[in-house]
Amino acid sequence: xxxxxxxxxxxxxxxxxxxxxxxxxxxxxxxxxxxxxxxxxxxxxxxxxxxxxxxxxxxxxxxxxxxxxxxxxxxxxxxxxxxxxxxxxxxxxxxxxxxxxxxxxxxxxxxxxxxxxxxxxxxxx
Numbered sequence: 001x002x003x004x005x006x007x008x009x010x011x012x013x014x015x016x017x018x019x020x021x022x023x024x025x026x027x028x029x030x031x032x033x034x035x036x037x038x039x040x041x042x043x044x045x046x047x048x049x050x051x052x053x054x055x056x057x058x059x060x061x062x063x064x065x066x067x068x069x070x071x072x073x074x075x076x077x078x079x080x081x082x083x084x085x086x087x088x089x090x091x092x093x094x095x096x097x098x099x100x101x102x103x104x105x106x107x108x109x110x111x112x113x114x115x116x117x118x119x120x121x122x123x124x125x
């Protein structure tokens with residue numbers, strides 16, 4: 001019996017696609033990433049600002065994917081409620097929350113001053 005050759009890139013893509021299809025929070029984060037990218041394009045971010053936005057998007061998506069993997073493994077080995085299973089799942093969700101807060105802070109630092117200048121300029125005109 002021969003094993004099929006594995007394609008790690010296809011496996012990774014399939015994992016991301018499966019998580020996107022089943023995890024509402026990942027879809028929310030993806031939508032917010034699209035908003036951030038569109039807003040950055042409209043505001044004309046410079047190279048370093050784009051680097052920070054890209055880092056934030058990457059970290060949040062990565063944390064969400066790791067959270068999904070941990071929750072799936074915990075559900076597999078502990079299908080019934082258990083305090084340690086809850087602790088693992090809550091910690092993984094906490095990691096997503098920390099990265100999301102970081103992204104909001106960076107987004108505020110980058111976007112709010114630019115938006116404020118547009119608001120002030122529109123009221124002065």
